[in-house]
Amino acid sequence: xxxxxxxxxxxxxxxxxxxxxxxxxxxxxxxxxxxxxxxxxxxxxxxxxxxxxxxxxxxxxxxxxxxxxxxxxxxxxxxxxxxxxxxxxxxxxxxxxxxxxxxxxxxxxxxxxxxxxxxxxxxxxxxxxxxxxxxxxxxxxxxxxxxxxxxxxxxxxxxxxxxxxxxxxxxxxxxxxxxxxxxxxx
Numbered sequence: 001x002x003x004x005x006x007x008x009x010x011x012x013x014x015x016x017x018x019x020x021x022x023x024x025x026x027x028x029x030x031x032x033x034x035x036x037x038x039x040x041x042x043x044x045x046x047x048x049x050x051x052x053x054x055x056x057x058x059x060x061x062x063x064x065x066x067x068x069x070x071x072x073x074x075x076x077x078x079x080x081x082x083x084x085x086x087x088x089x090x091x092x093x094x095x096x097x098x099x100x101x102x103x104x105x106x107x108x109x110x111x112x113x114x115x116x117x118x119x120x121x122x123x124x125x126x127x128x129x130x131x132x133x134x135x136x137x138x139x140x141x142x143x144x145x146x147x148x149x150x151x152x153x154x155x156x157x158x159x160x161x162x163x164x165x166x167x168x169x170x171x172x173x174x175x176x177x178x179x180x181x182x183x184x185x186x
Contacts, residue, residue, distance in 0.1 A: 034116025035171055036062075042119065056119065061162075062111045066104070069158035076154055079147045085138045099138070114175070127182035142185040152176055 033041075040057025047055040055063075074080055080087070086103075089096040110122040129135040131143050155176060159169040 036112060036115040036117040038168060039115060058117060059112055063108050065158050065162050066108055066111060068161050069155050072154045072158050078150045082140045084140050127179055131183050131185055143183050144186050145184050148180055148184050
């Protein structure tokens with residue numbers, strides 16, 4: 001149940017980051033690293049979930065923050081009511097996790113792209129469509145400003161839990177806040 005909720009929330013986070021891809025990308029005429037590079041980049045490491053496979057270190061770092069953010073948000077009664085469809089699927093007997101799995105992948109892809117990764121694409125909804133119940137039946141209602149602010153607080157808590165350096169958390173926060181106008185629709 002928690003994983004499905006987490007995927008939805010992570011998708012929102014990743015979607016916000018994708019919009020800001022241009023501000024995070026490495027310039028071909030510059031040696032400035034992308035945010036994705038700072039998070040570990042393309043260095044291949046063993047995937048702790050499936051030790052027989054490798055994963056880019058940047059993607060692994062993003063997945064860690066996304067997954068913990070989803071747990072934090074799922075437990076946050078101030079905003080978890082937006083995700084009743086997801087909660088219902090996860091509490092079904094047996095749990096229905098296909099929607100969550102697809103959402104989690106989209107969210108991680110979105111976050112990778114938004115931070116400057118070159119090896120991934122995002123194929124999900126725009127931020128506006130993802131947060132509009134008339135275009136996305138998986139969200140319960142349009143987002144209010146106070147709830148958006150709580151979401152940002154939860155993302156910061158996740159970054160802190162994952163020991164993301166303050167300067168990187170600050171960069172992520174700026175990206176998220178820049179998307180407030182697309183997410184907040186009431």
